Amino acid sequence: MLAVGIDVGSISTKVVVLANDKMSYLIRPTGWSPREVGKESYYEILEREGYTPDQVGYIVGTGYGRISLPFVNKVVTEITCHGRGASFLLPQAHLVIDIGGQDSKVIKIDQKGKVQNFIMNDKCAAGTGRFLQVMAATLGLDVSELGELGRDEEQNPVVINSMCTVFAESEVIGLLAQGVDKASTIAALHRSIARRIAAMVNRIGVNGPVCFRGFDALVAEAT
Template sequence: MITVGIDVGSITTKAVLLNGSAWRSVIRPTGCSPREAGREALEELLNRAGLARGDVDFIVGTGYGRVSLPFIDRAITEITCHARGAHHLLEGADMVIDVGGQDSKVIITDGKGNVVNFAMNDKCAAGTGRFLQVMAAALGADVSELGELSRGAEPVQISSMCTVFAESEVISLLAQGVGKERIIAGIHRSVAVRIAAMAERLGKGELILFTGGVARNEGVREFLSRELGREVIALPESQLAGALGAAVLAREILNRK
């Protein structure tokens, strides 16, 4: 039984092919066309696996661009997919903190990959990958460098979480001679404070997995752990949780038929 999950996010598109207990993945930029990004991710995944489209038994699409994929068999929300993917990556995880390009989510599960409750910030860029991208540009850095640049730095206070005002604040701090590493640490703490507040409203997770593209940022993960007072785990595969969950759900759908 071969299934595929495709998670089309605002910044990156992830695809996972699940074959028994083995799985492989592809990550590529979404660009301006979610449909093309999804199609190209599927083609690349199949080429790497040496498979044809007809070899795949079921495809589930998720993410904000899931409605743009005409070749999928079913669309499932990213909240459901991230919960199931998190359980597959870290068995027993009962809280999932997912921070992507355009929104951040906290998902409470039953420890078996089923959603119990969730909260979502999708009204503004604050606390998302897009916010970090804008801040990185203001600092003349690449967003992928932020975690390393802030390592061990004492965070400066960032007062605003509005992207426009925070960008002005960062530029002002630079003009005052404040070190980039302290500013970045302050940005990470601000993001963590916002997400932790959302998480605390839902309850305390015993085993917390950090997913989404921002999970690769060690600075945000570290401040999240501090704010929540317990370990927040990020795995090398965390960014793939949504696509992996979609592939797992595709297999479960087939098993029910």
């Protein structure tokens, strides 16, 4: 029997199908209807992989839109799923850093993936995937380009002080007006996010390997 996990996030929806030792996944934008995208993504991945709903033994829903999935067997919080998932993929991990579309989390877990403590920033979009989307649009880029370009910093490092999306956007526009190249500006954005996450990590403590996942993992090498 198959096990299916559906994560309906604020920006993207992810579906994973486990069939013994085979794992398949699908990622697509969430859009305006969490219920519809969750259902469509579920059937899409089954059809793509050659499975039928009758072969599915259990479905777990999580994420921002998890309550919009009436066909799942169980609904679990993102934080619990992060802990178990990190332990499954990286058994030695003791800390999970998750940069979501609209919030960021630092989660301490034990050897079995159970959550011991966590800190979450959900007050604003600062340092999240949405933050990077806005900054990419301001720079006239696709968000997928930020990682590669951020490694090409040529000038002396510049600083972006504000983590508020609105004020940081103004700082980016100001840097470009001063002639600062895009690569250096992107690198400054990466550093500002890293500082914010480092402060959260310092509050909760770290004593082992870290699992880094989420939106900013796309640009992890640049930070």
